[in-house]
Amino acid sequence: MQQFNFPFVATNQEEMQLRKEVRTFLKAELESDGYQPTADCWMTAVSPEFSEKLGAQGWLGMTWPKEYGGHERSTLERLIVTEELLAAGAPVAAHWIADRQTGQQIINFGTEEQKKTLLPKMAAGKSFAAIGMSEPQAGSDLAAVRTKAEKTDTGWRLNGRKIWSTGAHLCDHMIVLARTSPAEGRNRQIGLSQFLVPLKAPGVEVSGIDDISNHVHFNETLFEDVDLSEDALLGKEGNGWAQCMGELALERSGPERFLSTFILLEQALSSLRGKLDDQGLITLGQLIAKVRSLRIMSRGIAHQLAQGIPSDTEAAMVKALGNAFEKEVVTATRRLLSNTPKTEWPAGLAALLDDAVLKLPANTLRGGTTEILRGIIARQLGMR
Amino acid sequence: MDALIADTAKRIYTDHAEDKTGLWQALEENGLSRAWIPDELDGTGLELSDGFALIRQSAGELASVPFAETLLAGYLLATAGAATPDGQITIASSTHDSMSEAPFADSAEHVLRLHQNTLEVFKIDNAVAINNVGSDSLASIDFSQLSVVSSHKAPVWLTQDVYQQLGAVVRAAQLCGAMQYQLELTLEHTSTREQFGRPLTKFQAIQHLLAEMAGELATSSAALEGAIQTISFDAAPDAMAVACAKARASEAADIVSRHAHQAHGAIGYTGEYTLGRFSRRLWQWREDFGNEFYWSKLLGQQFSRTDSSGLTEDIFGAING
Numbered sequence: 121m122q123q124f125n126f127p128f129v130a131t132n133q134e135e136m137q138l139r140k141e142v143r144t145f146l147k148a149e150l151e152s153d154g155y156q157p158t159a160d161c162w163m164t165a166v167s168p169e170f171s172e173k174l175g176a177q178g179w180l181g182m183t184w185p186k187e188y189g190g191h192e193r194s195t196l197e198r199l200i201v202t203e204e205l206l207a208a209g210a211p212v213a214a215h216w217i218a219d220r221q222t223g224q225q226i227i228n229f230g231t232e233e234q235k236k237t238l239l240p241k242m243a244a245g246k247s248f249a250a251i252g253m254s255e256p257q258a259g260s261d262l263a264a265v266r267t268k269a270e271k272t273d274t275g276w277r278l279n280g281r282k283i284w285s286t287g288a289h290l291c292d293h294m295i296v297l298a299r300t301s302p303a304e305g306r307n308r309q310i311g312l313s314q315f316l317v318p319l320k321a322p323g324v325e326v327s328g329i330d331d332i333s334n335h336v337h338f339n340e341t342l343f344e345d346v347d348l349s350e351d352a353l354l355g356k357e358g359n360g361w362a363q364c365m366g367e368l369a370l371e372r373s374g375p376e377r378f379l380s381t382f383i384l385l386e387q388a389l390s391s392l393r394g395k396l397d398d399q400g401l402i403t404l405g406q407l408i409a410k411v412r413s414l415r416i417m418s419r420g421i422a423h424q425l426a427q428g429i430p431s432d433t434e435a436a437m438v439k440a441l442g443n444a445f446e447k448e449v450v451t452a453t454r455r456l457l458s459n460t461p462k463t464e465w466p467a468g469l470a471a472l473l474d475d476a477v478l479k480l481p482a483n484t485l486r487g488g489t490t491e492i493l494r495g496i497i498a499r500q501l502g503m504r
Numbered sequence: 505m506d507a508l509i510a511d512t513a514k515r516i517y518t519d520h521a522e523d524k525t526g527l528w529q530a531l532e533e534n535g536l537s538r539a540w541i542p543d544e545l546d547g548t549g550l551e552l553s554d555g556f557a558l559i560r561q562s563a564g565e566l567a568s569v570p571f572a573e574t575l576l577a578g579y580l581l582a583t584a585g586a587a588t589p590d591g592q593i594t595i596a597s598s599t600h601d602s603m604s605e606a607p608f609a610d611s612a613e614h615v616l617r618l619h620q621n622t623l624e625v626f627k628i629d630n631a632v633a634i635n636n637v638g639s640d641s642l643a644s645i646d647f648s649q650l651s652v653v654s655s656h657k658a659p660v661w662l663t664q665d666v667y668q669q670l671g672a673v674v675r676a677a678q679l680c681g682a683m684q685y686q687l688e689l690t691l692e693h694t695s696t697r698e699q700f701g702r703p704l705t706k707f708q709a710i711q712h713l714l715a716e717m718a719g720e721l722a723t724s725s726a727a728l729e730g731a732i733q734t735i736s737f738d739a740a741p742d743a744m745a746v747a748c749a750k751a752r753a754s755e756a757a758d759i760v761s762r763h764a765h766q767a768h769g770a771i772g773y774t775g776e777y778t779l780g781r782f783s784r785r786l787w788q789w790r791e792d793f794g795n796e797f798y799w800s801k802l803l804g805q806q807f808s809r810t811d812s813s814g815l816t817e818d819i820f821g822a823i824n825g
């Protein structure tokens with residue numbers, strides 16, 4: 121049977137030092153009204169000013185080469201920073217995607233010119249990026265994308281539309297998965313390519329879509345005869361599917377896949393300490409055991425990815441377990457608070473809970489649904 | 505685990521699948537039963553992590569011998585600098601009263617308990633088998649009726665709580681081993697069993713059961729590793745890491761065994777087919793040394809202390825996961 125690998129990575133003193141720095145920074149920001157903590161902050165709490173401050177701290181593009189504005193720190197150090205930001209519910213949505221995956225894709229597949237011009241701005245928190253994978257007909261079945269790029273004398277011409285792109289209305293670039301040649305029979309993963317598309321280019325139209333709580337968070341993007349230069353092709357023509365899967369491993373294994381609702385538990389607990397009955401203690405303890413186990417797994421994946429060891433299935437596992445945990449946290453918090461009148465809740469907690477409830481349906485959809493993730497695990501087990 | 509050790513153990517289990525006496529003899533001759541006893545106390549002196557890997561492996565084998573208990577006894581006595589007698593040694597599950605339950609007490613030669621800061625080894629000459637949910641033998645013993653073979657002052661850190669924690673980690677490792685066995689067996693069964701003209705593995709509902717089992721096993725293994733890292737011969741383990749490991753593994757055992765039976769159908773419910781024997785082990789081991797509710801409550805207490813400076817700090821500040 122296929123074994124899944126999550127090497128144990130011990131904590132060291134430098135990590136603790138970095139944690140302290142981030143916490144000190146966050147505390148000061150909170151006290152000076154720099155932000156309001158939210159659940160699901162990495163998806164929805166947008167603050168370009170805050171992103172710039174993080175850039176100035178050297179906490180964006182942490183693992184990227186210094187010559188491109190990065191800081192050449194370890195994957196684990198980046199993990200420390202992201203964990204702390206998520207746990208605090210800080211407004212990190214603006215830069216999250218660029219920092220997590222787009223920058224790395226550019227490092228892996230971009231031209232020298234792209235690296236020199238784009239990465240420093242992303243690492244400074246001044247330029248953001250969006251994911252252009254999903255289309256109306258291509259959700260879980262991503263290989264069904266119809267957006268097309270055709271070769272021209274000067275580069276490529278892009279036609280089609282993307283949907284659900286988080287934050288595209290704030291972004292300078294989107295990595296678009298498009299068809300560049302027909303599928304080979306039933307193998308539709310052939311003939312796909314990735315493009316780095318400037319969203320200000322003529323022919324690109326981004327329009328916001330209201331989410332369930334009537335916030336514009338994701339977008340539809342139309343591409344009508346968008347002329348792209350030669351170097352807009354990211355990586356190799358026809359290698360889009362494989363590149364996309366690599367991107368998804370970065371996307372699925374991070375702490376944002378299990379800490380989205382953590383802030384809720386932290387804040388609820390602040391009023392419940394010393395008051396939980398036995399059932400309440402057990403409920404809390406079960407959550408603690410889960411989050412600690414997920415952290416061990418997530419650290420293990422970060423360590424493996426840093427060494428170039430593919431960890432796609434492990435990442436799918438963390439996301440599936442982590443998303444279930446995030447939902448469980450909300451239910452548990454409601455249960456733990458059920459004996460306390462709302463008037464006695466800490467200030468802001470009721471709003472935080474409502475907000476978390478409204479955001480919760482999305483966590484098991486975005487970045488691959490739970491059903492699709494289980495399919496990936498089953499394939500690795502040899503069942504498909 | 506060291507590949508050579510793993511292979512040796514595997515070969516022993518294969519050669520003696522049906523023969524407990526031969527199996528034990530082979531485990532002893534190859535030094536595996538004395539894995540955690542240091543060289544100077546006449547043991548094999550393996551790494552603690554290697555021993556845990558051996559325990560995990562043994563839990564996925566059909567033959568039931570007190571391997572885990574004997575290893576743990578060797579470790580405990582070694583912390584006191586004391587020699588361990590040859591043969592099978594079992595561990596008392598409760599150490600407060602003179603009556604205690606101990607697995608395999610009807611076949612093991614000795615039983616170890618921690619009593620008033622003293623590690624006491626007794627010769628077993630009278631144990632009463634008791635029915636239990638598990639498939640391995642369990643017996644009750646009355647210490648007041650047994651004779652002490654040797655007693656040793658335990659190190660100060662080896663309290664009753666620590667004794668229980670060590671037992672819990674050992675059981676967590678066994679739970680992981682038995683869950684892995686169930687996952688592999690279920691995979692094999694669903695690949696070969698056909699209904700509606702296709703192997704069961706082709707049905708998505710079945711795929712999702714197995715994917716969930718694999719996830720529960722992986723996350724339990726991660727928690728186990730976190731606990732193992734904190735164990736040494738000269739200090740108590742991290743109680744919270746232990747609590748996570750046992751809470752996760754005990755909870756996962758419920759899900760894994762439930763899905764394994766569901767995917768197997770009636771054949772898995774028979775006494776003859778092996779699945780059930782591992783389910784019964786899981787259902788026993790998940791209770792031993794504290795079940796998921798016991799350890800979760802402890803975690804809940806620790807992480808809701810009024811003198812805490814916050815959950816973030818308590819969780820992310822922890823050195824061991």
Ligand SMILES: Cc1cc2nc3c(=O)[nH]c(=O)nc-3n(C[C@H](O)[C@H](O)[C@H](O)COP(=O)(O)OP(=O)(O)OC[C@H]3O[C@@H](n4cnc5c(N)ncnc54)[C@H](O)[C@@H]3O)c2cc1C
Pocket residue numbers: 250251252253254255258259260261283284285286287338482485486487488489490491492708
């Ligand atoms: C908040 C949010 C943000 C997002 N951000 C982005 C973004 O930035 N960029 C981007 O490209 N996309 C984004 N997405 C889109 C996301 O990736 C898709 O929603 C997801 O891939 C599922 O596709 P779908 O919504 O079309 O659902 P469908 O694929 O239609 O799925 C509907 C249901 O059917 C199930 N299903 C589908 N196929 C199977 C199967 N083979 N077996 C079993 N069950 C199946 C699914 O699991 C699901 O339960 C975002 C989505 C959300 C909710």
